[in-house]
Amino acid sequence: MNYRIGIDVGGTHTDAVLLDSEYKVLAKTKSSTTQDVSSGIYAAMREVIEQAGVPREQITYAMLGTTHCTNAIVERKRLNETAYIRIGAPASLAIKPLVGVPDDLKALLGKRVYIVRGGHEFDGREIVKLDEEELYRIANEIKGNVDSVAVAAVFSPVAKDHELRAGEILREVLGDEVPISLSYEIGSVGLLERENATILNASIVTVAKTTAYGFIDALKAEGVNAKVFFGQNDGTLMSIEYAIKYPILTIGCGPTNSIRGASYLSGLANALVVDVGGTTTDIGVLVNSFPRESSLAVEIGGARTNFRMPDLISIGLGGGTIVRINDDGQFTVGPDSVGYQLPQKGLAFGGDTLTTTDVVIALGKVNLGDPQKVAHLDKGLLEKIYSRIVEMAEEAIDKMKTSAEPVPVILVGGGSILFPDALKGASQLIRPENFGVANAIGAAIAQISGQIDRVFSLDETGREQTLETAKRMAIDEAIAAGAEPETVEIVEFEDIPLSYLGNATRIRVKAAGTLAAPVEV
Template identity: 60%
Template structure:
């Protein structure tokens, strides 16, 4: 029996789908408009894939979904959970209140149930003050029926998470096991306010993640497909539904990540700059050894400063549907876009809005729609607009590079046809076949990953033994998550001495990744 896999990527404009065989050959790919309820768009994509490929639905072994739904919920402030914010850190951690610096519109949604209780740890893991369990029980009783998600953050919990774990036990005892609980020690890194913000956002999007995950499963089921389901996370690997519902924040920016991974796969290039041109934005990222380069600074998400793991992506407001406004000899490019309405609103398709696609068609860069519809616009003005569009991309590439030397550039995404063959700053430009659905391909070819982060007491004598043990733990976790035991490898490892902890304490972080087990 042949084993196939479906990859779906739900963007703001299009839902892309791809069908791959066991050898990762692209059997069929397509784009369908994203629908308001995600499920319908996914259903159409899967239905058309199956219809066009004539594959027996019983031969579909895996289905992977990458989605921007959680990101959009945060940015648009829609469909968010009712969250209780619990900070464990009184009296030491009361100088700055939770949600300080968060935009007012988001704060008004989230800042209804905020508490600071006694507890927390020093930077060396010692207790600052005892956890006030009585107060936590009272808070849990008070919150019954008022919230559906709890965000718990304790001071220096990445070093010692005992108080967060105990607080979770108390809330579950009082409010039941169905209550969603997010712990900051599992979401962010050192830095109380940014870690707390990331945890609150994670708690706020759990229902959105559940709706999306259920919609994906239902869309597959309605097509008669009983495949094993996985969801894409923003480091280019996969996670189970249960893991996704616990850490939905890790799906944020998985769309650009999937495009980077897809571009790497399509060109067999593991170190390059990827330019992903969509309908609304162009996302630019860097491939390092086949995986996206991670951001090393605090990341803003929907105006909120956070410090959870994120790919280093430079996004600009330029895409195929970007609206161009002309005023005499001057013009303005975006940042707004007609999005998935491109085929109704762009001039070359009979619409009334001048878009970036119209400019490219008017100059003969790409053949789409009816070029006669833009023949009335001055070609010199079009040339000036197009020149500025290319400059925007070149400037964005320049910003993400770490050296002045030219680097390979891979163009992917449905709007990549708008860009020229030569780009300043590029040693060469590749435009791979099937690059228009690189994001869906990235989701389909994604690997399973496992990661461990522990603090060990390391000396010169036991260093290698402990590092080997940490590697084995990461490999085991990856295999248990569904990876093929013969195809797992360590993809990242770091050990950082903690000078403020006694006994040669060292934080060891190991990440492993491997192909899905096909058995």
């Protein structure tokens, strides 16, 4: 028998599950997310291993959905010393790099920024020859002074030659131990957003590496020699090596783990998922069992980027959300929360702060804490507050729907106890078994994927050949990330002709497959 551990780190709780080879939940736990994140992960991991009581040597996989990389960018801590090279002179000199990045982040990431001659036109023609001599000069200048390097060339999603050559020169001078992030592998068309995403990716490589090897060491300390995977923000997994190369893809993996877990637990492939934590409610869309992707540029830590992210609405409503009542009977719900301190600060638990959880306890909707401690509250006012809580969720659901028709809604997350058994806009409301740890289950059962999002010129090989090439690239990516080759299939395909770029098309392909079986040592 093979077992697997799934762990997901939220803003309030770190959830963990241990599943058998049939994906049956043998143990689950929900512990407070710690300030350093790691110690909370290790505590949750130890708890589920002890609860399950299974032979440690039979735990073959461990999946982690973590906020380490997000926190590093948001908090401006533990970021790499990074050099950035834009290949785009003279065409792109009018706008300097790091546009749309907050000043404090720019001060950290913009210490070594270079623009060299090179780049391509939208149709793949070379603007000017790549200035290799200048690249060698820059490489020697930064040698010993940086931890990682980011490179972005004008229209590299169409023609990646200059980025690839720059990578070769940098590796020749800096060696293989300095990671190099190339923008064509990370973002899509749109130089300014793509270079921001690439610089951020380069800045968090060490955070990802430290997290990964710390998790492996913690497992080994428990006698578990499992193969470790990271959750990525399309609802699938990636290997340690892949995660260290593309750590930015871990950003936003928490809600997508919940969406995938909700799909598995409910058996639905198409629905809205409402994931209610202690601090926020995230609402996403399931399309063919995977999260719908956002088509808009997204901000990470205030920096505008264009790498893939799930399409979500987040509202400041969770189990620990603070409710304030004025002297004249007016009230506000959130957006701030007591978070993981709910068992200490909530009124029904002996604290001094009125929260949404206290409201549902006082109204007799859930059996938690001590109802006597909230019995003095005005029931009429509490009903109004509860109506507002429900209304907030219904408004968010309405924003995520693409038509006026009611749709199935799956409620997951520990905070989903706030809501009744029916919501406006929901054709059916499903609260599946183990809903409280859907995120950790989503991490544990996830497939491995590969995805490409590139602009192709159709002049060279023709339309059919180009589409087949794109699909093959996505399949190869999935296999490289750790998928069993025979199980990989195309799960998403989008082909958008770009008439303003001549005979070009933007192709998005995602391939996914099951985890390759662990190799016996």
